[in-house]
Amino acid sequence: SCDALCAEGRFDLVICCDCLYIPSLHRPLVQTLAGCLAEAGVAFVCFSLHGNAPDEEVLGFFDAARERGFDADLFGERQLPPRCVNVAPKRSYVYAYTLRWRRGDGGAVVDPPLG
Numbered sequence: 001s002c003d004a005l006c007a008e009g010r011f012d013l014v015i016c017c018d019c020l021y022i023p024s025l026h027r028p029l030v031q032t033l034a035g036c037l038a039e040a041g042v043a044f045v046c047f048s049l050h051g052n053a054p055d056e057e058v059l060g061f062f063d064a065a066r067e068r069g070f071d072a073d074l075f076g077e078r079q080l081p082p083r084c085v086n087v088a089p090k091r092s093y094v095y096a097y098t099l100r101w102r103r104g105d106g107g108a109v110v111d112p113p114l115g
Contacts, residue, residue: 002035010038023057043099
């Protein structure tokens, strides 16, 4: 649980790699990030589009994150060499986003983490 994981405090950095290809798990992942990320922390989310779900559904993760109070910003994207000749280049195209708690005009977190 997040309580056990964060017993000594929330995390300044969370690295989330290749975790978005099952859209039905987006909201639980967002809730986990919300429970573990410090107010000044950043989650670094890297993924490629596997083709097992529509691209729009995979990218919907960031809508769920924004609904929970995060800002989601594209950090970068890059085409990497395919690992196998029979793998579509799309699966080797990597996106990287950052998630940070949304802040108001005064710099305070708009929707502070609970707990």
